[in-house]
Structure formats: C-alpha cells, structure tokens
Amino acid sequence: MRPKALLWAAIAAYAVGFGSLSILRHRAYTTGRYDLGNMVQTVWNTAHGHFLQMTGGDGVQISRLAAHFDPILAAFAPLWWIWPSPEMLLAVQAVAVALGALPVYRLAHKHLGSERAGLGFALVYLLYPATEWLTLNEFHPVALSCPLLLFAFWYLDEDRLAAFAVCAVVAMTTKEEVGLVVAGLGVWYAVRRRPRVGVGVAAAGLLVSAIAIAVVVPHFNSGADSSFYGRYDAIGGSAGGIARTAFTHPWTLFEQAFQHRDVHYLLHLLPPLALLFVLSPLALIAAAPELALNQLSATPTQTSIHFHYTAAAIPPLVVAAVFGAAALARRFPARTGAVVVTAVAVAVAANWKLGAIPLWTVVPGGEDFQAHDWRITAHDRVADRAVELVPAGAVVSSTNVLGAHLSARRRVLSLPKLGDATWVVADETRSSYADRVAPLPSAAALVRLRKSPDWTLVFEEDGVLVFHRRSA
Secondary structure, three states: OOHHHHHHHHHHHHHHHHHHHHHHHHHOOOOOHHHHHHHHHHHHHHHOOOOOEEEOOOOOEEEHHHOOOOHHHHHHHHHHHHOOOHHHHHHHHHHHHHHOHHHHHHHHHHHHOOHHHHHHHHHHHHHOHHHHHHHHOOOOHHHHHHHHHHHHHHHHHOOOHHHHHHHHHHHOOOOOOHHHHHHHHHHHHHHHOOHHHHHHHHHHHHHHHHHHHHHHHHHHOOOOOOHHHHHHHHHOOOHHHHHHHHHHOHHHHHHHHOOHHHHHHHHHHOHHHOOHHHHOHHHHHHOHHHHHHHHHOOOHHHHOOOOHHHOOOHHHHHHHHHHHHHHHHHHOHHHHHHHHHHHHHHHHHHHHHHOOOHHHHHOOOOOOOOOOOOOOOHHHHHHHHHHHOOOOOOOEEEOHHHHOOOOOOOOEEEOOOOOOOOEEEEEOOOOOOHHHHOHHHHHHHHHHHHHOOOEEEEEEEOOEEEEEEOOO
C-alpha cells in the first residue's frame, strides 16, 4: 500500500479503536459528572435553548463560561439533535484527535522529503502516549485544540494565512489559555518568516487569552476571578501575583515547576518523541505556556499525561520533533530513513511502557494503567437499571460516578447537594472526584435520606441506591 493509504488506514483505526474504547469506558461508568457530565449538560441545554448553561457545584444555574472559556461547546448542539448521547461527544473527540495525524504527515513529508517520513511521524503522533490518554480522558473541548493547532502549524508553515486564522480562531474557543499557544506560533512565524505578521499573530493570541481570563470568565462568574487561580496560590494566586513572584522571588517559581512530580511528568512527556525537539527549540516556544501552567500548578492531575492538560502542548512538541528530525536529516541526508525509523521505534517502545492500548497488558512489562476500565460488569448493569428509573425531565442529584449518565437535563446536582432534586441516585461502592475528596458529606446525606419521611428508597441493589421525593 502507498504511504497515504496507510496514513488514512491508521487514522481510521485510531478513530474507531479509541472511539470505541472511550465509549465502552463510559458504559463501564469510568466517566463522571466531572467532567463529561458538565459538557453533556452544557450541550444539552444549548440544544434546548439555554445557551451554554449548566448547574454549578452549589446547585445554581450558571454559564459554562464562568468556569472556562470554551464556547466551542455550542457547536455540538446540532450534533446533539442527531445523536443525543454523551457517546457522540466521545466519538467526535476520537475522530478529531485522529485527524491531527494529517497535518503531521504533511509537515514531515514536506520537511523530510518523503511520504514514508510523513507516514512515520504521523504514526509517532498516534502512538504518542499523551495523545492516546488525551483521547480517553472523558471529553474536554480543549482536546479539540490538539488537531486544530496542528493544522494551524501546517497552514502557517505553508504561508496560508487565511486557513491558519480559521484554525487558530477556532482553537482559541476551546479554552482560555490556547491563545497563549497561538501567540507562540506567532513568535515562531515572526522569526522564521514574516516578522510583522508573526508579531500580529502573537499579539492577537495574547489579547484573546487576556480577554478570556480577565474579562469573560469574571463577567460570567459574578465578577470574581476564575476559581482555578487557587491552583497557583503558592506562587501568587493570580496573573498579577505570579508576575510579582517572578520578579521578586524567581526561585520560588523554579522550585514549584520542578518538584518530583513535575520531573516525572516531563519524563513521560518528552522522551517518547526521541528528544528530536531539542534540535528545533524555536517551535517549543508555543509549548512553553501550557507546560508552565501545568508545572506551576499545585493540582497533581495537571502534571500527568493521563489527563487533558497536555492538549495544547502536544502540537508544538510533535511539530518540534518533526522540525528537529528535518534538521538532523539536512546534516546527514543519507540517514533520513534511519532517523524516521528510530523515531517510530522509540514511539512504539514508549507506547508499550506508557500508552493507553489495553493489549499491552499481555506483553511483559507493558502498561496496565486503566487497562480494564472498558469492561462492563454486572455492577454496571445494575447502575444502568438504576439510572433508567429517573425521568428525563426530573431534577436529579447523584454521586459523581453516575453523573455523566444523568446530565442530559436542565438541572443536575451533586451529592450531598439536594436542593430541588426529586430523585437521588448514588453508588456507595465507587467514589470519584468530589466523592473521593470528601466522602463523608455524601455518606451522611444518604443516611439522612434513608431516615427521612420525605424520601422513598425505590431501588437498592449491589450498593446502588435510588431515592424518590414524596409528593407534598
């Protein structure tokens, strides 16, 4: 088969394989209200005339923009009319991430001079552990920035500025900090090609992120700054505070950015690309904002390749690896094939040790993290029956592990919050996110519900409970 045919086969295999795996993981209740349920509710509300609305943690209806600048979620409303299921979001995410291999192929083909090199680096991208875990980490709009930024890189490299602008603008609607990555692309373009245009792109990216962070989110968050600033309390707790810390106590930033977990994160993120990116440091400028945000955060999930926080860092890292390989090939043209083969071999080895493909469990030393999360158990079937008892239009409160299956409605609460809920669904055997962080409030709420004359226990099996509020 020709390399381009193999490329499309690889893209299709990735989309089908990881899309199916992601859907099976959802059916096995490994997703939750945080975060898939929030996205489902936002899309459902938009599809039903309540633009970007969701229920906040305190039970109050808020705009999704009060949490993150990701208005791209509104674009999923028409798709919801066609396929009204959380599985639609998971399938679209898998297809979108898979298509990121196409601009990688084009860049490598152009700069390394062969279709086989293009195919090789497309496979490197698809085998990259961070790419696979991004695809499987429930659904997050920022995951869409990964293929969009890769296409943006390609179009910028081709001097196709209109196409670049479209990809960059759409990418910046996936999360507030993506504009900083676009600004990095502008710096790269300014140095490599056209300074004035590059500076304009950089300024536009910075402006979009500044407006999203300092204006849009506070506007929809009742005038308060983003609640996520708390992750940076150790270094200032706000953009201004971090800037002051950088000026007055720069060593504090260094200490925060290179703790043990941060180094561990970099070891999982960088070696799988065969360290080729070090030969193209300019392209790494675009990765710097996302890496800095992750490494300076006090939240452990931001320094793990198993979560969505790598989304905007993956494109510049992969592109830098392609450019690095091209630089090596220019110096040793007879070794171009060896460079590509080495990059693919390193990607396969990294995938064996760190990747998300469940088949590695049968290979000695292979990654087994979450390898069985796609298996649907008898307990999951019990949960299915419990969830089906809740009427479509009812206000429901649930534990996090059941929340993604109950979020396609106007209002959905999280235990121990009851508010105006008429139904409560809980799984006492499995905890996740808020349930795990603070299990006692939810457990106490269930004890009160059992004793309350206002509530009736209508379902109890294998630790899954369903309560219904009695009519007044």
